[in-house]
Amino acid sequence: MQNKQTDLVIIGAGPAGIFTALELLRKGSRRSMIIVEKGLPVEKRHCPKAQTGRCMNCPSCAITTGFSGAGAFSDGKLSLSYEVGGDLPQLIGEDLAQETINYTDEIYLSFGADPHVEGVSDPTAVKEIRRKAIQAGLKLVDCPIRHLGTEKAQEIYHAIERHLIENGVEILFSTECENLILDGERCCGVHVRDKNGEYDIFANHTIAATGRRGADWLEKICAEHGIAHEPGTVDIGVRVEVRNEIMERVNNVLYESKLVGYPKPFKNKVRTFCQNPGGFVSQENYDNDLAVVNGHSYKELKSDNTNLAILCSHNFSEPFNQPIAYAQKVGELTNMLGDGHILVQRFGDILDGKRTWQDELKRSNLRPSLPDAVAGDITAAMPYRAMINIINFIQAVDTVVPGFASEETLLYSPELKFYSNRVKMDAHFKTNIENFHCLGDSSGWTRGLMMASVMGVLMGRELAASEEK
Secondary structure (H helix, E strand, O other): OOOEEEEEEEEOOOHHHHHHHHHHHHOOOOOOEEEEOOOOOHHHOOOOHHHHOOOOOOOOOOOOOOOOOOHHHOOOEEEOOOOOOEOHHHHHOHHHHHHHHHHHHHHHHHOOOOOOOEOOOOHHHHHHHHHHHHHOOOEEOOOOEEEOOHHHHHHHHHHHHHHHHHOOOEEEOOOEEEEEEEEOOEEEEEEEEEOOEEEEEEEEEEEEOOOHHHHHHHHHHHHHHOOOEEOOEEEEEEEEEEEHHHHHHHHHHHOOOOEEEOOOOOOOOEEEEEEEOOOEEEEEEEHHHEEEEEEEOOOOOOOOEEEEEEEEEEEOOOOOOOHHHHHHHHHHHHHHHOOOOOEEEEHHHHHHOOOOOHHHHHOOOOOOOOOOOEEOOHHHOOOHHHHHHHHHHHHHHHHHOOOOOOOOOEEEEEEEEEOOOEEOOOOOOOOOOEOEEEOOHHHOOEOOHHHHHHHHHHHHHHHHHHHHO
16 A cells, blocks of 8 residues: 555544644645544444434444444534533633534524524523522533434434535545654654555644544554653443423423432442433444443434433543543443343342343333343443442432432443543643644543534644644
8 A cells, every 4th residue: 555645633523623624724724634533434424223224233233333433423513611521621611612503503503504492492490490509409500502403413413524525625434544754752643544444644733633432543653662651530320211291391491401429438429411302222232242231212203201311420540541441341241140231220220139131121100211131230330339329410400300210210331431541731632752642532522412413623723833833
């Protein structure tokens, strides 16, 4: 294979990488750009489960890889407050974070996002929900939400994909980055592999924006090349599913209730995440056939249920420095119990100390929206600390949403979020390796579509400004 030369190479076509290229184009940059993406174009990302009714364990999961990344193919929600989406405001400042969110939101609107914003129409009702949250020892985080919808997000990102290609951005699909090319402490590009073989892409600047799917890869790259980083947070939890009737008030007022608590006795941070009214629980496959649970919500297609994640944050200190591997082991053990499938258990059975049987699910008001989930005992694999935190948090949420902690409430496992390996960088996204930058969820600084997009916009501005000098 013949090597390539470019001004900028971006590893990963998720929101952070996409919006870096997009902002450079908007700034009139003359830089040549190549995006390396191990998955497929957005228009070719199709999960065969829609036809087969079950996960086919594809070698490259179309839900987690491909143009627009994993987040866009889950529920497609844009959080419009700097208080949600990770710790980037600590790096760049809250005012700049919010200002750039507003700017980035306008870009999404220009590509066809729904102008309607959830969670701002009834302040009085929001106050009542907050009052109940305070009574339960929880914090309600106000966050306006722009819901793209899983299917609409695909249309929006397809339009962005076409815009980038039509304006000269080269996107190499089905191409995997295997390593960085370094000359001392300066990054000179990447070594990649596609179906035809291996080759090098030499570049003046290299950006790693590999998302949650690439967090493990980036951790290994940082260790190999001495890229300054520190172990970050890893979230271990469950996907909870209830009937829409239980969540009706919160769904109508907020669409997504972002609740945070520190339940006794351990007082770890526990939070709700990715709420999907009328949504569907889904399975995603990561490397080494790791099956994890997620949730989708569509603009048109609706179920009778609402699902959301409950995540328990784990921060490790010396001597342990492998939080991603720790979470993966939890997932692997759960997969083993489910014979490679997602496990589901009723909340009442957890409290009674018994497993759930498939026949018991059929007698419930609540039918699983993930039909190939296997009834079993998630407590046999979930760490004790995380399980106790989750149980106590669910019971606290029941004060805010009566019926949330009912016997028939379903808990799916494993729900894992790999945000680890926080790369050390300054406010201009410079690492200790010259001309190498890390963006998005894999960098450890963002969580979610909007904040990853914001980081990309700011990276694009930095590169455009340096081009003018």
